[in-house]
Amino acid sequence: MTPKRILMAKTGLDGHWRGPTIVARALRDAGFEVIMIGMATTAEIVAAAIDEDVDLVGLNIGGHIDVALRAVDAVQSAAPDMPIFAGGTIPPHACKQLEEKGLEVFPPGSMLTDIVDSANRLTGLSETQ
Amino acid sequence: MRAKGPDDTVQACSDIPLKSYYTAEDIPTAHAARTNLAPGEAPYHRGFHPSGYRSKPWRIFQLSGFGKPEDENERIKFLLKNGETGFIMEHDRNTADHCYNVDHPEVLARREDVGLTGAVMQSVRDTAICLDGLPMDTSFGHAGGAVVQHAPFALAAYWTVAKKRGYDLEHLAGTGQSDFNLTYLGCITKQQIPTDAGLRFNADIIEFCTEHLPRWVPVSIAGYNGADTGLTPDQELGSLFANAVEYLDEIKRRGRIALDVAARGCGGVSFRASIKIFEEACKMRAARLMWSDLLEQRYGITDGRVANLRIHCVTAGSKMAYQQPMNNLVRGTLMAVSAVLGGVQSLGVSGYDEALSIPSEHAHQMSVRIQQVLMEETGLTDVTDPLGGSYYVETLTAQLVEKAWGFFDEIQSRGGYLACLDSGWLHAKAEENQHKEFMQTESGQANIVGVTMAQDDASPFEIDGFIGSDDAFDVALERLKEVKRSRHEQGAANALRRLEEVCRNDDNIMPVMMDCLEAEATLGEIGDVYREVFGDWRTPIQS
Numbered sequence: 001m002t003p004k005r006i007l008m009a010k011t012g013l014d015g016h017w018r019g020p021t022i023v024a025r026a027l028r029d030a031g032f033e034v035i036m037i038g039m040a041t042t043a044e045i046v047a048a049a050i051d052e053d054v055d056l057v058g059l060n061i062g063g064h065i066d067v068a069l070r071a072v073d074a075v076q077s078a079a080p081d082m083p084i085f086a087g088g089t090i091p092p093h094a095c096k097q098l099e100e101k102g103l104e105v106f107p108p109g110s111m112l113t114d115i116v117d118s119a120n121r122l123t124g125l126s127e128t129q
Numbered sequence: 130m131r132a133k134g135p136d137d138t139v140q141a142c143s144d145i146p147l148k149s150y151y152t153a154e155d156i157p158t159a160h161a162a163r164t165n166l167a168p169g170e171a172p173y174h175r176g177f178h179p180s181g182y183r184s185k186p187w188r189i190f191q192l193s194g195f196g197k198p199e200d201e202n203e204r205i206k207f208l209l210k211n212g213e214t215g216f217i218m219e220h221d222r223n224t225a226d227h228c229y230n231v232d233h234p235e236v237l238a239r240r241e242d243v244g245l246t247g248a249v250m251q252s253v254r255d256t257a258i259c260l261d262g263l264p265m266d267t268s269f270g271h272a273g274g275a276v277v278q279h280a281p282f283a284l285a286a287y288w289t290v291a292k293k294r295g296y297d298l299e300h301l302a303g304t305g306q307s308d309f310n311l312t313y314l315g316c317i318t319k320q321q322i323p324t325d326a327g328l329r330f331n332a333d334i335i336e337f338c339t340e341h342l343p344r345w346v347p348v349s350i351a352g353y354n355g356a357d358t359g360l361t362p363d364q365e366l367g368s369l370f371a372n373a374v375e376y377l378d379e380i381k382r383r384g385r386i387a388l389d390v391a392a393r394g395c396g397g398v399s400f401r402a403s404i405k406i407f408e409e410a411c412k413m414r415a416a417r418l419m420w421s422d423l424l425e426q427r428y429g430i431t432d433g434r435v436a437n438l439r440i441h442c443v444t445a446g447s448k449m450a451y452q453q454p455m456n457n458l459v460r461g462t463l464m465a466v467s468a469v470l471g472g473v474q475s476l477g478v479s480g481y482d483e484a485l486s487i488p489s490e491h492a493h494q495m496s497v498r499i500q501q502v503l504m505e506e507t508g509l510t511d512v513t514d515p516l517g518g519s520y521y522v523e524t525l526t527a528q529l530v531e532k533a534w535g536f537f538d539e540i541q542s543r544g545g546y547l548a549c550l551d552s553g554w555l556h557a558k559a560e561e562n563q564h565k566e567f568m569q570t571e572s573g574q575a576n577i578v579g580v581t582m583a584q585d586d587a588s589p590f591e592i593d594g595f596i597g598s599d600d601a602f603d604v605a606l607e608r609l610k611e612v613k614r615s616r617h618e619q620g621a622a623n624a625l626r627r628l629e630e631v632c633r634n635d636d637n638i639m640p641v642m643m644d645c646l647e648a649e650a651t652l653g654e655i656g657d658v659y660r661e662v663f664g665d666w667r668t669p670i671q672s
Contacts (some may be wrong), residue, residue: 010384012242013381015236015317017670018358018447024473039319041238063242091154091594108484109580112571 003033007054009040009070016025020060025034025114027058027119043072046078051079054102055123058088065094083122087115089092131576141408145528151520160527163418168513172421174526176472177437181513182504187470188269188475188523189439189500192217194247195487197605198259201248205263207490209332212498214271215475218259219247219589220283221601226318226526228656229607235319244549244601247273252612256286257293262325268298270303276318279349280307280334280438281334282655285642288342304397305338306348307331309372310354313550316558317668324547326663332379332610332639335394337639339386346397348376349441352416356401357447359559359566362412363529367536368555369398369416370423371546377428389435392424399441402468402476404448404460408529411522413471414514415529441475442468449483453579453590457481462499469509470516476500479571486594609651617651624648632662 006027008020016039024034037044044099049057057075061068068086075082086098087106095105104118120126135149148155156164178184191208193216194201204217221244223229223236224259230236230251231243250256250273263270274283284305292299313324322330331348337425338347340484350372352365360368380391400416402657404408420438424430440598444464449457478496480488486566488496501507516522540549549555569575576582579590599642624645630642 012239013227013319014242014246015226016315016318017317018315018559018563021560022567025560025564030620041235043238062512063239066241067239089484089486090337092591094592112567 003031004056004119004125005033005052005054006056006119006123007045007049007050007052008034008056008058009045010038010043010059010060010109011040011042011068013039014062015039016036016062018058020058023058023087023099023112026116029129032119032123045071046074049075049079049082052104053103055083056119057084059084059088061086061088061090061094064084065097068094069097069101072098072103076087076101085115085118085122100109131205131227141362142405142527142528143361143408143532145363145525145532153526155520155524157524157531159653160523160530164518164523168517169284169435171431171436172418173433173436173438173515174310174418175517176417177433177583177618178459179513181472182469183513185474187214187469187473187500187505187512188441189213190215190217190269190271190475191218191477191493191496192219192443193488193493194259196244196248196601197508198248198250198255199261199520200244200598201259202263205307205494205572208497209492210495211266211267212501213497215271216263217271217477218273218283218287219246220273220275220279221247221249224249224251224652225279225283225650226316227320228278228282228652228659230609230651230653231441231602232609233653240602243605244597248493249601250283250607251609253286253646254612254649255291255605255608257290258275260287260290264541265294265301272303272305272391275306275308275311275351276321277307277309277312278322278332278656278659280305281330281638281642282646282652283333285639289643289646298342300344302340302344304349306336306351306657307334307348308351308354309546309550310351310358310368313666314555315358317353317670319659320438321666322659324550326656326659328366328375328379328547331376332383333637333639335376335380335391336383336386337637338394341592346439347394349397349399350395353399353401355555355559356403357445359561359563361562362403362408363402363532364536364558364562366412366419366529366533368540368546369400370419370533371537371549372400374423374427375546378628381428388428389430389432392428392430393435396435396437397441398418399438399443400473401445402464402471402473403445404444404464406467406470407464407516407522408469408584409464409467410516411526411529413442413468413473414516414522414526415533416440418526419530419533439475440471440473441477442473443477444468444479446479446483447479449479449581450577451484453585454481454485454592455590456579457483458495458499460494462503465499465503466509469503472514482592482595485592487597489595492595542589551669553669612649612651620648621645621654622648625654628655629658629662632658
């Protein structure tokens with residue numbers, strides 16, 4: 001079976017790479033193909049999600065939630081069925097805003113196994129809860 | 130990980146097996162003779178001054194800043210009022226680290242992010258607002274410029290404001306940073322000058338300070354930024370000294386200033402103080418010993434004033450948990466204890482809300498209070514190097530030194546520290562360690578209280594992230610227009626043209642950078658010169 005493809009991008013210009021790199025490794029170990037584009041603007045994220053024909057978009061968020069919400073809106077508008085999940089230093093009020101848009105959110109302290117489970121669900125590899 | 134029985138195998142973070150107890154026989158022979166030395170005797174693992182904290186308490190020194198320059202100014206004044214004994218200026222990552230003005234397309238695309246991690250300072254006018262009323266003449270100031278390409282601008286801005294206020298640069302005390310670990314390893318920017326241009330900038334700063342600012346720490350290597358990216362304590366030590374010799378070898382090659390003066394300047398460093406109390410305290414002792422041995426063996430420098438490594442510590446941000454954040458007050462306290470037991474000169478305690486946001490005013494205040502309690506109430510300051518002579522501590526110190534030199538040698542065999550950044554070898558090391566650490570937590574071998582055990586979402590743990598000011602971008606954009614409208618345009622253009630000439634030849638960049646700031650050239654215009662002359666660093670990892 002062709003592996004499911006996940007796009008990973010950072011919405012901000014803050015280059016801490018520890019979190020997304022660890023998550024990408026766990027996803028690859030679980031059989032996913034991960035396309036890392038690093039720090040990207042909303043337009044770049046949308047273009048990459050479509051060009052790379054991915055099954056899931058992962059956003060690493062380290063900045064203001066409005067920047068991330070703009071990226072979420074743009075992806076959902078360009079590809080209404082595209083699932084998105086997010087992780088990073090996201091305070092509780094911002095987690096709530098992302099969840100309201102249908103995202104699964106993984107703040108610091110999340111377990112990699114839970115993130116992989118989420119990727120399996122969101123790409124249809126396991127049943128949705 | 131908690132050892133459960135006397136025969137359990139327990140490893141220090143530096144992959145050194147720990148016994149359940151130690152005796153005199155465990156101390157390596159080569160180190161045993163050194164355990165009898167007193168503080169003040171080379172190689173200074175026991176500290177540089179026999180009277181330690183009795184004669185000079187550590188500096189309370191907190192990272193601080195967000196929003197508009199006046200927001201940062203207000204927070205710094207708050208910290209000073211609460212007992213901070215130096216001050217640190219944080220600059221906005223979007224603009225400062227990339228040398229962009231706020232009207233750059235990359236910044237415009239993320240305008241709400243502007244000011245979230247530091248104040249926006251695009252011209253000397255902004256820096257003057259941030260420094261308004263701050264005791265530049267009597268206090269030790271960190272001018273910012275943590276990222277390499279930003280450092281010349283940040284330093285020149287600070288010094289230009291000082292000159293305008295009538296202070297003599299010769300008497301100004303403070304520090305720069307231009308840290309390679311942050312710039313090229315831990316927090317990689319979207320655009321950055323290559324490492325060889327960065328080395329040239331740092332050598333220029335060291336030479337300029339030698340001539341004009343003898344009390345200033347020109348550059349400060351931050352082991353912290355390697356460690357919090359994943360390097361183990363022995364690797365943090367080995368890579369820090371591998372970095373230091375790149376600077377000193379370059380200064381020696383250029384031959385413009387005396388090497389011992391440069392070495393003294395490079396001896397203001399920072400380390401991470403993490404949660405394994407004894408290993409971290411041993412790391413600070415090992416660092417002083419290694420610096421003293423390195424200077425003597427590699428450069429023939431034996432002057433104690435030069436070999437006196439001054440250490441600033443920041444408690445590990447990555448050890449601060451998102452869940453039950455009040456537990457982080459305990460973690461911050463214990464990590465600070467490890468630094469104080471290690472005899473450091475300066476300390477910042479990360480905020481209890483570190484995993485959620487930059488520090489709220491209350492979190493910042495508590496970081497200062499933790500240090501004041503340790504300093505005033507606990508007796509930690511009574512005796513110098515209180516752990517000295519412990520079988521365990523002396524053994525672990527010696528083992529750390531040995532492992533750290535092993536890592537240093539490995540870096541040299543791969544072409545040196547810069548080559549190991551360019552190739553991504555150090556990034557791979559850090560990533561491997563991070564992965565191992567995460568796997569230990571995932572598998573239940575290691576616990577994090579409130580995260581993998583003792584979970585409880587109820588009050589009083591609930592806090593939310595701090596949000597700074599909401600008008601940083603708008604104000605910065607207005608001020609950018611204003612400075613360009615009201616400055617002497619030809620003067621700014623001339624200064625920028627001379628900057629480009631200097632960037633293309635071998636002259637020191639700092640005198641012309643001072644001219645640029647005086648002429649009110651802006652951050653983004655200076656960044657454009659760098660991008661034109663030096664191009665972009667080829668990032669070895671995709672973050």
